[in-house]
Amino acid sequence: MTSTTDAIYVYGIVPADVQVEDDAHGIADAPVKVIREGDIAALVSPLKADHAIGKPEDLRAHAELLDGTASVAPVLPLRFGAVMTDAQSVAEELLREHHDDFAKALNALEGHAEYLIKGRYDEKRFLSDLLDENDQARALRDDIKSKSEDAGRNSRIALGELIASAVESKRQADTQTVVGQLDDVATQVNVREPTHEWDAVHVALLAEVEREGDVQAVVDRLNEKGKGRVKIRLLGPLAPYDFVVAPTPES
């Protein structure tokens, strides 16, 4: 067997009737293949066993294949980096072993995709609003101005801490507002941890692909209401990374 040099990179699980364009390429520019087993299939591509992955183009290849799939068919995305020894192990140990679980999950996902809502505060706007609203912030700012850099250090730390806690409480409030607005359009919502200090909202939602326009409308409305205070982006359709749960091992 040549399997000593080739491994199989696995992107995700799809229904068996999904087909891939002949020229579809994945990680390391390898051709994307489908391994079918019963009603389900795995999207895979060959990978040299000694090929280290993790470069930006690898991450993109993984995401783009899965996200591209999500807009036309249900898909269970695997976390980046899943590699199996050969096609046989994909068919037997991955697909056959979990066939019914995967088929059920794909069925439930039919017509749905993930969307990501990411909002950032405008730093300048946030700070000037805070200074307008908050007496303590103004007092600290004035204290800092009247002192040398060293003498004002404690006040600067206090002001910064006040800002950080203001960001956090506004983030909570804004996240709640967004989640509330998604009630009608989202099947499920997952609030993500912030990944940037000016993050206002970071929410993943599962929605019907057909209702993408409605999701966009919600985001537009929020942007309009925010009047430049928060800038919200909508990403998607994406594979439902936030909404697939690994079958828990019996341990």
Added chain:
Amino acid sequence: MTTAVQPAGGAAGGPSSSSLADVIDTILDKGLVLDAYVRVSLVGIEILTIDARVVIASVDTYLRFAEAVNRLDISQEDPKSGLTDIVGDVTESAARGKGQGVLEAAGEKLSDLLGDKQPQRQKVNRVRSQRGDR
């Protein structure tokens, strides 16, 4: 027919324009992880450490925030001063280099580099479905 969602305000949006940081947030952290029985393994992943994503407020953060207020005051006191704007921008981007998630900064750079390298990708990677109901 990739239905790219057009973002309001012209910022990046849609899968084709997700920044590398957006991708990293998602695919390294989320998605199906299979149990050990399936022998799914990680192959030599050179992952940029993902610890940097976590937002932790520290004294350093506080001082940076206070500095941002200071910049705000300078530009408000003399809004016409072009020099202040320039200085402000420079400070800002310097602060961003330090303050922004390290990954994100790196991601922006990398995505710049990668930006136009693979114009075919979007098309090539299309998956077809011949499912009657779709």
